[in-house]
Amino acid sequence: MDFKLTEERQMLQDSLRRILSDTTDHESIAKATDSITGLDPELWEQLVEMGLPGAMFTEDEGGFGGAGFDIMVVAEELGRAGLPSPLIDSALLSGTVLASTRPALVEEIIAGRIIAFAHAEPDSRYELSQVSTTAQQSGDGWVLKGSKAVVHNAAAAETCIVSARLAGATDAAEGIGLFLVPTDAMQMRDYPLHGGGRAAELVLDVTLDADARLTEDGFALIQTAQARASAAQCAEALGLMETIKALTVDYLRQRRQFGQPIGKFQALQHRMADVLIEIEQVRSAVINLCGHLDAPERELHVSAAKNLVGRTARLVVEESIQMHGGIGMTMEYALGHFAKRLSMVDHRFGDADYHLERFIALAQSAA
Amino acid sequence: MDLSYSAEQLAFHETVRTFLRDKLPERLSLKVASGKRLTKQDFEEWHAILNQQGWLGVNWPTEHGGTGWDAVQRHIFEEETTRANAPRIVPFGVAMLGPVLMKFGSDAQKAHYLPRILNGDDWWCQGYSEPGAGSDLANVQTSAVRDGDHYVVNGQKTWTTLGQHANMIFCLVRTSREGKRQEGISFLLIDMNTPGIEVRPIVLIDGEPEVNEVWFKDVRVPAENLVGTENMGWTYAKYLLTHERTNIAGVGFARAGLAALKRIAGEQTHHGKPLIENPFFAAKLAEVEIDLMAMATTNLRTIAAAASGQAPGAESSMLKVKGTVIRQQINALTKQAVGPYAAPFVSEQLDEGSNLDPIGPDYALPATQAYLNNRKLSIYGGSNEVQRAIISKAILEL
Ligand SMILES: Cc1cc2nc3c(=O)[nH]c(=O)nc-3n(C[C@H](O)[C@H](O)[C@H](O)COP(=O)(O)OP(=O)(O)OC[C@H]3O[C@@H](n4cnc5c(N)ncnc54)[C@H](O)[C@@H]3O)c2cc1C
Numbered sequence: 001m002d003f004k005l006t007e008e009r010q011m012l013q014d015s016l017r018r019i020l021s022d023t024t025d026h027e028s029i030a031k032a033t034d035s036i037t038g039l040d041p042e043l044w045e046q047l048v049e050m051g052l053p054g055a056m057f058t059e060d061e062g063g064f065g066g067a068g069f070d071i072m073v074v075a076e077e078l079g080r081a082g083l084p085s086p087l088i089d090s091a092l093l094s095g096t097v098l099a100s101t102r103p104a105l106v107e108e109i110i111a112g113r114i115i116a117f118a119h120a121e122p123d124s125r126y127e128l129s130q131v132s133t134t135a136q137q138s139g140d141g142w143v144l145k146g147s148k149a150v151v152h153n154a155a156a157a158e159t160c161i162v163s164a165r166l167a168g169a170t171d172a173a174e175g176i177g178l179f180l181v182p183t184d185a186m187q188m189r190d191y192p193l194h195g196g197g198r199a200a201e202l203v204l205d206v207t208l209d210a211d212a213r214l215t216e217d218g219f220a221l222i223q224t225a226q227a228r229a230s231a232a233q234c235a236e237a238l239g240l241m242e243t244i245k246a247l248t249v250d251y252l253r254q255r256r257q258f259g260q261p262i263g264k265f266q267a268l269q270h271r272m273a274d275v276l277i278e279i280e281q282v283r284s285a286v287i288n289l290c291g292h293l294d295a296p297e298r299e300l301h302v303s304a305a306k307n308l309v310g311r312t313a314r315l316v317v318e319e320s321i322q323m324h325g326g327i328g329m330t331m332e333y334a335l336g337h338f339a340k341r342l343s344m345v346d347h348r349f350g351d352a353d354y355h356l357e358r359f360i361a362l363a364q365s366a367a
Numbered sequence: 368m369d370l371s372y373s374a375e376q377l378a379f380h381e382t383v384r385t386f387l388r389d390k391l392p393e394r395l396s397l398k399v400a401s402g403k404r405l406t407k408q409d410f411e412e413w414h415a416i417l418n419q420q421g422w423l424g425v426n427w428p429t430e431h432g433g434t435g436w437d438a439v440q441r442h443i444f445e446e447e448t449t450r451a452n453a454p455r456i457v458p459f460g461v462a463m464l465g466p467v468l469m470k471f472g473s474d475a476q477k478a479h480y481l482p483r484i485l486n487g488d489d490w491w492c493q494g495y496s497e498p499g500a501g502s503d504l505a506n507v508q509t510s511a512v513r514d515g516d517h518y519v520v521n522g523q524k525t526w527t528t529l530g531q532h533a534n535m536i537f538c539l540v541r542t543s544r545e546g547k548r549q550e551g552i553s554f555l556l557i558d559m560n561t562p563g564i565e566v567r568p569i570v571l572i573d574g575e576p577e578v579n580e581v582w583f584k585d586v587r588v589p590a591e592n593l594v595g596t597e598n599m600g601w602t603y604a605k606y607l608l609t610h611e612r613t614n615i616a617g618v619g620f621a622r623a624g625l626a627a628l629k630r631i632a633g634e635q636t637h638h639g640k641p642l643i644e645n646p647f648f649a650a651k652l653a654e655v656e657i658d659l660m661a662m663a664t665t666n667l668r669t670i671a672a673a674a675s676g677q678a679p680g681a682e683s684s685m686l687k688v689k690g691t692v693i694r695q696q697i698n699a700l701t702k703q704a705v706g707p708y709a710a711p712f713v714s715e716q717l718d719e720g721s722n723l724d725p726i727g728p729d730y731a732l733p734a735t736q737a738y739l740n741n742r743k744l745s746i747y748g749g750s751n752e753v754q755r756a757i758i759s760k761a762i763l764e765l
Contacts, residue, residue, distance in 0.1 A: 125636065126706065149727070150711065191711050194710055194735060199711065257501060257506070258503045321572075321742045322745055325501050325750065329743055329746065331571065331572055331574070340572055347709045347710050351703055351706075
């Protein structure tokens with residue numbers, strides 16, 4: 001039993017925390033969100049130099065990490081800084097797919113190239129097997145038609161991985177192909193997101209070369225990719241919660257009403273104590289998930305963590321705003337950005353109820 | 368025990384419905400229903416329509432041009448206007464200042480300001496809160512020093528809702544630093560166009576500049592703008608707050624929100640079926656509906672007591688806490704129901720006449736915004752913590 005980080009991970013965590021605290025605040029994030037790509041290219045370059053994408057891949061794949069706890073360390077720090085980044089999308093979603101289908105591209109991702117992951121569709125909600133976009137063979141190549149929804153970092157990516165149905169019903173797990181598509185071949189409507197960063201709606205009517213197809217049966221890969229991305233998302237949420245907790249505790253100490261710090265009111269003390277307890281629960285759930293990313297019960301831990309994180313995110317968002325009073329409602333103070341970003345974790349990769357239902361089904365079928 | 372309305376009340380109900388059907392412009396109700404941004408002109412237009420009918424002074428007696436309605440009639444009106452998606456009545460002049468002037472204002476103040484509130488000549492805002500005076504309102508520091516027949520005002524107000532639209536502000540100011548803090552506060556009416564006043568909008572987490580900071584630097588205010596007696600402002604301020612807290616339960620808003628939520632949950636699909644049929648979601652929806660049904664009756668119980676002459680006391684604190692928690696839960700479920708499209712944030716889409724297509728369903732953006740914005744419900748008008756403290760003191764006597 002050892003919950004300490006290895007020396008390498010500790011170093012990565014320290015340097016990441018340092019660089020982010022020097023470069024990143026809610027104003028710089030807002031500025032990047034308003035830019036064309038939704039990210040600060042210089043900062044991204046710095047993070048790439050530090051080896052951020054590389055830490056998401058094993059040595060065999062050309063990286064220097066790739067385990068669940070590598071994901072946890074990096075994503076938690078990104079969360080702590082509130083920084084939207086292409087890491088989840090490019091290195092974890094697309095990277096996981098490419099590592100087993102087109103390893104040469106992993107090297108480019110490690111070098112900082114951004115490849116977006118366009119799987120969800122306007123009507124698919126959180127259903128992983130729901131793919132209506134079609135892929136048809138045409139001569140040597142492929143014709144893809146359909147739409148993709150809320151594709152994070154599409155505007156920053158020259159290339160997207162797009163899922164499209166080769167066979168089967170629109171909700172069948174079988175018959176989902178994955179393709180590499182140049183972003184400029186698609187119609188793109190790009191927009192900012194509530195928690196910072198940008199995403200896009202994509203409309204496809206494209207003809208691709210034969211080698212654009214990465215796999216003809218991608219469901220298992222998509223599920224693995226999403227498990228790794230969910231681990232990162234949960235760890236990022238944990239980092240967001242840690243910062244929100246620190247901001248709120250500070251505020252409870254500083255803010256005076258009725259002649260004393262509001263943190264002296266027991267009504268608030270107990271609630272802040274509950275917030276702390278729940279955040280520690282989240283840390284454990286994230287550890288559980290990151291420790292089981294390669295285990296047979298991985299999906300059970302995905303749903304456990306996503307459910308717990310979703311529930312706790314709501315608690316932390318609402319309690320932190322409430323305990324701040326009016327100042328918690330503004331975008332001029334850092335809490336606003338962190339709380340909004342945290343309030344969005346439940347809208348990607350499935351919400352708390354979705355995963356509660358899924359957890360029950362998985363637990364019952366395992367029993 | 369009789370839960371139904373009397374014949375007269377039913378007839379009144381019908382009159383209100385007919386009026387709304389005939390007079391509420393569709394342009395406005397569509398904007399409200401779709402969560403579009405309301406402009407100053409939109410509010411003014413609706414005020415004018417109500418005023419034409421004699422229905423703007425909802426809580427005013429007839430002698431001042433009000434409706435003279437009792438608590439049940441006001442409730443029916445509130446319920447029907449929210450159901451019909453009418454813009455809300457901007458509360459600062461009508462609901463807040465009006466009653467204070469009627470009770471404590473001079474004859475000249477009544478004659479001058481009350482008709483201007485109804486006619487839309489003045490847009491009032493509320494200058495209570497300051498950076499150091501939130502829940503602890505008695506801590507107001509903005510000072511007013513008598514200089515001949517003027518007061519000279521210095522200091523800062525904050526969180527001033529829609530102050531950017533206002534030409535008038537009613538303020539709590541400090542006129543004495545002796546004795547108890549509450550005994551050195553006065554109630555002053557200030558023209559926002561007086562030199563020395565500066566207004567700066569504050570953007571809230573939903574992206575909207577709904578509130579403002581207001582600075583006063585050597586602002587000269589005619590002494591005749593003092594309401595009542597110097598240093599008695601705390602009494603007037605508290606009187607105003609009891610009016611701010613009427614209709615605090617927000618049952619009408621909750622019902623409208625619940626209806627919208629059901630529509631959305633019927634359109635979203637989960638595992639190939641409408642989300643509303645999913646037992647996990649349906650259970651949460653049912654719970655909040657059950658809460659609201661009981662809440663509506665709790666509300667009617669206090670209204671009936673008020674109509675029979677009992678002054679609402681700590682009951683309004685109860686309604687505030689439960690009413691806001693229910694509305695916030697409806698907002699949270701609505702955001703949840705929207706799914707992945709809760710994330711895009713294209714605020715230009717809310718402008719009237721914007722030809723931007725919504726990202727995802729048109730209800731998505733307003734759902735997230737309402738969730739974020741309505742966090743305010745448990746903060747302002749006396750935070751829910753402050754309300755619980757009132758309940759434990761006044762009802763439980765702890
Ligand atoms: C959107 C919005 C619009 C507003 N509009 C107006 C307006 O038009 N005019 C105006 O004058 N004001 C307005 N307000 C201000 C509002 O009235 C204050 O925000 C409110 O009184 C709380 O004060 P505060 O923000 O300073 O929080 P604080 O008083 O600092 O409270 C911070 C936290 O401490 C808690 N707390 C404080 N005291 C206690 C206690 N004794 N026991 C337990 N907990 C306690 C509070 O409940 C809260 O959770 C508005 C506020 C908002 C958010």
